Amino acid sequence: MSGSGSQESAFSALRGQLQEAAASFAGGPDALEGILLGMVDDVDRAVREPLEIFPVCHHSPASALAMARRLREKQPKVVYLELCEDMAPLLTELRNCRLPVAVQAFAGDVDGFPAEWAPLSVVAPITEASAEYQAIAYALDTPGVELVLVDRSSDHVFQWDSRGGRTPQDADGDAGAPADGAPEAEAPLHGEAVGVGIGDLRPRFAELEEHLLRHGRVRHWSEWWHQYVEVPLGDGDHDVYRQVMFLIGSLFRRLAPGDVDRVRVDEDRERYMWTRMREHLAATGTDPEDCLYVCGAFHAASRVEEFGVHGADTFEISPRTATTWQYGLIPSSHAAIEAQFGLAAGSVSIASTEWTKSLERTRVQPYRLAGQAGARKSAARKVRGARAAVPPQEPPSPDRLSGFLRRPPVPDALDEAELLGWSVDIVRAARRNGYLASTADAIAVFETSILLAGMRDRAKPTPYDFQDAAVTCIEKDRVPGRRDVRRLVEIMMGGDRIGQVGYEALPPLARDVYDRLAPLGLKLQQRGVQRALLDMASRPELRACSDVLWMLRRLMPHGAARPIMGERRLGERSVQESWDLALGTHQRALIELGYEGVSLEQVLEQRLRREAYDPRATTATVLAAVEDATLYLGSRRLADELGTHALKVLAAERSVDGAPEVLRRVRALLAYHRTSEPVLPPWIESFVRTGYAHYCTLLPTAFRDEDATVGQVAAMLGFLFSMEGLALSLGCDRTQLELAVAQSHPDEPSRTALLWAAQVQLGTLSRAELRTRCDELLDNPLVVPSYPRYLSGFVHALEPVPGLADVVVEAVSNAFGRLPDAVLLPWLPLLITTLRSGAADLAPLLIREAGRIFPGRLEALDAWVPPWRMPQQADPFAARRAEPVPGRRGAALLPAHPVTCDAVAGLLGCTEGWPEPGAPAPSGAALLSAHPAACDAVARLLGCEGGWTAAAGVSPSGAALAVRHPETARALESLLTSA
Incomplete structure (x- = not known):
């Protein structure tokens, strides 16, 4: 490489031109001149660096094409790649996958970060039409070439974010803004992970991006980049490509807003990478001339002191935290990449199509990993034998930037065959999706595409012009099917290609799941829903598959394993089951399970412990964990441990929010252990004793607490009354419950009715007295408007006192029979909504009791007399008992x-003699x-x-x-x- 003097002279002409342009635009030297000349200085500095810098933009076909060309020309011995350094061991597994996939670093348990950030996840998506994949494939399949990842580790991604004080989702500058119109349905392939890509080249200055889009006559940034960067650089040589990318990176960097945190992170990344590269050069003694540094164009135009092989060694890399990171490959998709990196919908699919067309046009041989799904074997042989045919390296190029900027754009010739094929294909796709498209529509799309391209100052319609023309000519006023025309164009241009991680690249847990489900005879790695039929009666070996499927249903997202027929409850096992399985679609979730353990049983036990011992866990949560431990794992040890913990959680609770759930789960566990075991587990007996005393203590407060609902208070009473027999046999005192009810003085009507029901159950209030009180409520005009709330309380009372069903039916019937329509109709909606919202699960009991009391036939209704209105029959034995008996x-x-x-x-x-007069006679x-x-x-x-x-x-x-x-x-x- 020649000295700096020749480079300075090479760019002196460009500096002069920019000074004249700045003076003419601004009327004299000002900030504009400083920006323009600073951009030239950035390009000059990057070009003169002895270690060749290769600037790229992530998922750019032009960058991938230029990378493939340069690798074949230069044949570097060391490739430095801007990617998290701790992800290096996973790159060899890319050959076992079908792209696109993402390299992921995952941490479920954090140590050194805020607990609310967990889980932490960093992903780096990789597509075949990307410069990073070309560099990886070259380095891994070429003997004697070393691939070194030099970007900050996954741990430092969140370390630096914590110093900035932002949320994890905003940690990385490469994450970009939300995509314009990006489909959110595919974003969960990456979830809430922080995205790391090579080369985020989107303006961070909103006014600049708006200016470029308006004057470029395009709708979004992806279209501008395709029209004004991808197409001109597609056929450019290496020097032109580098200098243009340096210039764009410098422009966006100098016009970025002054976000101190973001600037700090960008500069720290650059210091980190150059520090790592100098350390490697010093340790290995490699000549910088034999190296290639692949990084984003934004970071290539860096101005930090540590820049270059001769930069300052002043940056100290902080140690990593104690967080344990797990690494793996997860499936990715074009839509997920677009959503995460702020690209327009369909832009990655269009880029993939452009990459294929560019390879056919330029005859450039790309690099593909040997064994890569979809790769040709001949390509690998050509890659390995390419070193001998490489021409000698050319000296550094002079100023090619001036000529490129002065050269007017060369209009592309209209490829009528390509555009005509697009028009015919979109009409065919539209007809398949319900549109009334015809040959006339194909002609209209063809002509409109040319018209739109001419209006936007381009001779050849781009895929975006064609998309707008198709929407205009075909979609009309409605969408007859699931897909609109814009989505059909995206599919036609390449579609949302979704990657797949091969079996050999899966973690041990995922492989174990596929092995244990092998008796089903399904291709579970394929995407889509597959139906599995399990007849355990004829094939007992399928019981193990059923256990795995139920655990997957508990651990994985909804839809991964969905039961169609069959259920699993405490004490119940289905003989036949039917499942809809979509493990291939949810492969990422299955892979992330592998980060938590080596088997499903281990992961499920860890999650149950984590849920039960969470500081925010309630008694109902812990009991749910106990039930799942019994149901899915059959582990008496774990169930007893979690049940003992439930005692501590219950004793510490001071509210009754979870009382209904506690009652339901304790009843289920009691019924299960009573039928399956000779004696109850000790923790259940202790739980009943503790719960009886605990709810007796909280009962008076709950009756007056405005935050407690009537359903929660009813659940407390249900626990006390339904567990009373067991509690008394275990040593509890019924007097405690009687005192608690006596000390309860509610003000709200529904709770008052609930208290009356409790008094009936305890025997302190007779059923006749309860009926009298209900009649008094109906006789009082001031109370009638609130009578529905009393009824709501009576309905909730069926939970602790189900024997009051006839009294509740009588109370409702009396209201409908005695109240006039002017009074009944206004509060009838309130009654219905109250019963529906607060006591929907108790309504069947009320309906059954009403069906027992009321006549079953309409004609019998006129002569029917309610039981509570029938005259009281005389006691036939009363007179006999009153008659004096002779003798x-x-x-x-x-x-x-x-x-x-x-x-x-x-x-x-x-x-003893006769007693004194007036003395009581002995019995x-x-x-x-x-x-x-x-x-x-x-x-x-x-x-x-x-x-x-x-x-x-x-x-x-x-x-x-x-x-x-x-x-x-x-x-x-x-x-x-x-x-």
């Missing part, structure tokens, strides 16, 4: 015959217990054998007593018989 005169016999009574008492050993039970011998004697006298004193030897003769006192015996027999 029942025991109380009168004793005072009427005092001598006889004394004789019997003396005979029986009763010596029969007390007399019997006080004189067991006398009781036994009377029993024997009356023929009742046995007794409690036979063992003591007390056995007076009943026959002798009857002979000596016949009247007394008859009187006692009559007295005791009547009693």
Whole structure:
């Protein structure tokens, strides 16, 4: 390479021209002159650098074509690539994939970053029509060539972002702005990952971009770049390409707004890359002449002191954090790249088509990785043998920029055959999608494309001109199908090509999933939905596949594994199942599972623990984790551990927000363990005891809490009443519940009705009293407007007290029967909306009870009398119990015959005598217990054998007593018989 003096002289003419232009435009030297001359200085500095800099724009066919040409000419021994340095080990796996794919760095657990940022993800999409892929393919398939990634690591991407104080999604300057019209449906292929690409060449100065689009007569930036950069540079030589890209990068850099954080990140990246390259050169002793530095044109026009092989070594690279990063390849797509990097919809597909056309036109042999899906084997052989045929390296080129800028654009000749083919193809595609297109429309599209190109000062219509013409001539006023004409043009130009990661490049977990699902006999790596039928009765080996599918349904996004027939609940297993599987479509999600563990069981256990031990986890969340551990893993150990943790979470809760979910899950777990195990797990017994005491404590507060809903309070009562039997058997005290209900004093009507239901359940309020209160509510004109809320409370009360269903039906029926239409109709909508929103799951119980009470036939309705209005039937046994029974005169016999009574008492050993007047008479039970011998004697006298004193030897003769006192015996027999 020649000295700097020749380069300075080479660009002196350009400097003079720009000075004259600045003076004529601005009327004298000013900031414009500084900007224009500074751009020339940037180009001069980059061209004179001993280590050749190759500026590129990401996903640009012109850059890829120039890269392929330069690699064959120069044959560098070391290729420095602007890509995260920690992604290097994955690049060899690209040969096992079908492009486009993205290299991903993923961190689920962060250490050194804010916890709310997790998970962290950085992706670098790669397409075949990109300069980075050409450099990677050349370096990996050419013996003796070393590929060195020199950009900041994935860890530093977020380190520097934290210093800037922005969110992770805005961390990288390469992420770009949202795409104009980019479809959001495909963006999840990259998700919320930070995008890293080589060469973000979009103006950061909004006014500049608007000026370029307006004067270029184009709609968006992708069209401007295609028209004014891609097409002119497509056939340009290496020197012209480099100097033009340097100039564009310098222009956009000098006209960027003063975003301090973004400028700092850009300059730190440049310092980082040049520091890494100098370290490698010093360690290996490589000659800079044998190296090639591939970076974005924006970073090529750098002004940092560390720029160049002779730059300052003043930048210190900070150590990485303790965050553990996982690496892998994920599928990408043209739409995902457009959405992430702010490109127009269809621009990457059009670029892919332009890349294919440029290869055919220029006969340039591109580089492809050996074994790459879709690559030709002959191409790899030509790549390896290309070194011997390379001409010697030319000396640095002089100023080619002046001539390029002064040269008027050469209009492309109209390719009528190509445009005619486009017109015919779009009409054919439109007819297949429901449009009434004809040959006349094809002619109209052809002519309109030429007309639009002429209006925009270009002789050859671009794909964007053709797209506008097709929309104008075919779409008319409506879209009959799922796709509009603009989308049909994008598909025709190449479509949204979606990549695929090969089996060998998948992480161990993904390969394990495919292996375990192999008995299904499906091609699960293909995109689209496939139906899987599992008959476990005839093929027991499919039970293992069913377990895998249920875990995938729990772990992966909706649609990856969707059950059509069959279910899995606690204690239930389906004999036959049917599934819709789309694992190929959701391959990225499956790959990211591999970052978390080596098997589905391990990942599921980790996630359940993370959900249960999350600081924001509620009792319902932990119980859900317990249920999933039992349902999907069958792990008693994990279920017991999480269940014990649920006790701690429940004891720490001070609200009742999760009471309905807690009640539902505890009931399900109780029912499962009662039917499947001989005894309940200890944690469930402890949970019932703790929950009983906990909800009794919170009940009075919940009745008055405005934030607690009536459904939540009803769920608390449901837990207390439904678990009462088990809780009392485990040592709980029912008095605690009674006191809690007694201390509850709600003000809101629905909660008041709920409290009445609880009192009925506890026995402190009778059902008759409850009916009376409901009647009083209907009789009070001031309460009638709020009567629907009382009914809502009664309906919610069916959760803790389902036996009140008949009372609720009676309350609703009385309202409809007694209230006039003028009162009933205004609050009827409120009643319906209240019941529908707050008690939809309890309505079936109410409906069943109404169906039991009301007549089943319409003609029986007129003669039907509600049960609560039927007259009370007399008790047939009441009169009989009130009639005096002859001979029942025991109380009168004793005072009427005092001598006889004394004789019997003396005979029986009763010596206490008659009680004083007014003293209470001793009860029969007390007399019997006080004189067991006398009781036994009377029993024997009356023929009742046995007794409690036979063992003591007390056995007076009943026959002798009857002979000596016949009247007394008859009187006692009559007295005791009547009693």
